[in-house]
Amino acid sequence: MASFTASSVSFSPVSCSLKQNQASSLRKASLSFSGKGFPSHRLPALRFRVACAAKPDTVNKVVNIVKKQLALPDDREVTGESKFATLGADSLDTVEIVMGLEEEFGIAVEEESAQSITTVQEAADLIEKLLEQK
Amino acid sequence: MALKLNASNFQSPKCASFALPPVASVRSPKFFMASTLRSGSKEVETVKKPFSPPREVHVQVTHSMPPQKIEIFKAMEDWAENNLLVHLKPVEKCWQPQDFLPDPASDGFYDQVKELRERAREIPDDYFVVLVGDMITEEALPTYQTMLNTLDGVRDETGASLTSWAIWTRAWTAEENRHGDLLNKYLYLSGRVDMTQIEKTIQYLIGSGMDPRTENNPYLGFIYTSFQERATFISHGNTARLAREHGDLKLAQICGTIASDEKRHETAYTKIVEKLFEIDPDGTVLAFADMMRKKISMPAHLMYDGRDDNLFDHFSAVAQRLGVYTARDYADILEHLVGRWKVENLTGLSAEGQKAQDYVCGLPPRIRRLEERAQGKARANEAPRIPFSWIYDREVRL
Numbered sequence: 001m002a003s004f005t006a007s008s009v010s011f012s013p014v015s016c017s018l019k020q021n022q023a024s025s026l027r028k029a030s031l032s033f034s035g036k037g038f039p040s041h042r043l044p045a046l047r048f049r050v051a052c053a054a055k056p057d058t059v060n061k062v063v064n065i066v067k068k069q070l071a072l073p074d075d076r077e078v079t080g081e082s083k084f085a086t087l088g089a090d091s092l093d094t095v096e097i098v099m100g101l102e103e104e105f106g107i108a109v110e111e112e113s114a115q116s117i118t119t120v121q122e123a124a125d126l127i128e129k130l131l132e133q134k
Numbered sequence: 135m136a137l138k139l140n141a142s143n144f145q146s147p148k149c150a151s152f153a154l155p156p157v158a159s160v161r162s163p164k165f166f167m168a169s170t171l172r173s174g175s176k177e178v179e180t181v182k183k184p185f186s187p188p189r190e191v192h193v194q195v196t197h198s199m200p201p202q203k204i205e206i207f208k209a210m211e212d213w214a215e216n217n218l219l220v221h222l223k224p225v226e227k228c229w230q231p232q233d234f235l236p237d238p239a240s241d242g243f244y245d246q247v248k249e250l251r252e253r254a255r256e257i258p259d260d261y262f263v264v265l266v267g268d269m270i271t272e273e274a275l276p277t278y279q280t281m282l283n284t285l286d287g288v289r290d291e292t293g294a295s296l297t298s299w300a301i302w303t304r305a306w307t308a309e310e311n312r313h314g315d316l317l318n319k320y321l322y323l324s325g326r327v328d329m330t331q332i333e334k335t336i337q338y339l340i341g342s343g344m345d346p347r348t349e350n351n352p353y354l355g356f357i358y359t360s361f362q363e364r365a366t367f368i369s370h371g372n373t374a375r376l377a378r379e380h381g382d383l384k385l386a387q388i389c390g391t392i393a394s395d396e397k398r399h400e401t402a403y404t405k406i407v408e409k410l411f412e413i414d415p416d417g418t419v420l421a422f423a424d425m426m427r428k429k430i431s432m433p434a435h436l437m438y439d440g441r442d443d444n445l446f447d448h449f450s451a452v453a454q455r456l457g458v459y460t461a462r463d464y465a466d467i468l469e470h471l472v473g474r475w476k477v478e479n480l481t482g483l484s485a486e487g488q489k490a491q492d493y494v495c496g497l498p499p500r501i502r503r504l505e506e507r508a509q510g511k512a513r514a515n516e517a518p519r520i521p522f523s524w525i526y527d528r529e530v531r532l
Contacts, residue, residue: 050391091426092500092501092504095504096500096503097508099503099504108511111511
């Protein structure tokens with residue numbers, strides 16, 4: 001399971017940076033170029049350079065918080081790509097998930113940033129960004 | 135219902151259900167407003183139309199009540215005659231706006247007007263913003279009578295139908311009509327506000343209508359009106375209190391009198407839903423949960439004055455700051471209704487019904503927690519001052 005998660009995480013930044021044209025992922029890309037977050041010997045041999053993914057550990061913590069908020073069974077598959085909406089979260093759930101993340105990671109999420117979170121991956125990325133800023 | 139935090143149900147500046155633009159969002163009960171769309175938004179229009187009033191963004195569902203349930207309301211006619219109409223006041227016993235305004239037929243008229251204006255001068259702009267917003271809401275009464283007449287089983291089929299339901303709706307409308315009239319005349323005489331801008335806002339608002347997502351379904355409709363009447367009771371009660379604090383006892387009396395009407399209406403509507411819980415507990419609790427999931431949208435959420443694209447958000451932020459109508463009030467109303475209708479004690483519910491029961495009973499504390507978080511963040515940033523056309527573009531802090 002852990003290795004499966006790790007490999008899915010390492011591929012998703014490729015898709016996330018390609019499809020999203022957000023300043024945030026560009027910023028993350030430059031951060032990872034500077035060496036933070038991805039020890040170079042662990043970088044998968046990707047054709048595309050950009051790595052904007054959060055650590056698997058962060059993603060897992062987000063997954064757990066989401067599962068708890070939405071009362072999902074442990075065996076329900078929730079990955080970085082999972083959208084809150086698809087998992088059954090309504091708008092109140094999403095806000096409470098963000099609150100749970102704030103408490104878990106000791107961060108404060110701005111309203112504007114909170115508004116842009118729709119998937120587990122986006123939540124994890126935002127968390128890492130905020131942790132780096134601390 | 136879009137579930138992104140920033141989408142129709144939450145907070146994009148363009149798609150604002152609970153919406154507030156980020157600056158104003160600091161303090162307001164943005165969670166509690168309905169889905170709106172500015173027609174300039176890219177999500178829907180290819181051509182941006184500047185300066186146009188907002189429109190509902192959600193898909194408008196109709197006739198969601200199974201037609202066989204219409205019978206329930208036909209069968210309730212006698213009950214309605216004996217239990218609902220009693221909450222109406224005979225016209226001869228009703229107050230009229232003139233009772234609270236300077237008397238044009240009297241020699242003392244000019245002095246009375248002068249005194250009214252002197253008292254009004256002592257009342258700050260932010261209070262007037264909220265009072266104007268309330269008045270505009272009341273003046274959009276055609277929309278609310280329409281909404282009641284969209285409901286299956288209880289609508290006034292001809293405009294003069296003699297069913298108890300139709301009699302109630304017309305008489306309710308007639309009572310409410312005095313509210314807008316009274317506030318309009320007071321604001322006109324006060325000299326503190328730009329009547330042209332206010333009148334424009336009213337024209338836009340009636341033109342926009344509203345969809346409270348009651349889907350022609352009287353279960354949803356009467357739950358909605360129960361909530362709303364209590365909300366207006368609280369809101370006018372607070373404007374009355376504030377008017378007293380500002381030294382205008384006559385205005386306090388005006389707002390207080392309107393509030394007492396709303397309380398009487400709340401009693402009536404909650405009685406209907408109480409009866410529905412008795413007749414069809416499962417259907418009613420499902421309806422209650424459905425309305426709360428969709429969130430109770432404020433009647434004037436589509437308000438527009440030709441200038442401010444986020445007028446309702448701005449108005450609500452001020453109402454929140456002044457304590458006239460807050461996110462906490464929303465939670466309190468919900469909690470009150472859960473208790474009033476004894477939702478916790480319902481038995482014999484289906485599995486779906488039990489889920490609905492759990493949802494509704496568990497919702498007030500969740501909303502309170504949300505509101506505390508928002509207030510905590512609000513204290514960190516001071517809200518901006520923005521101009522309101524209703525007061526000649528003078529600025530008020532959100």
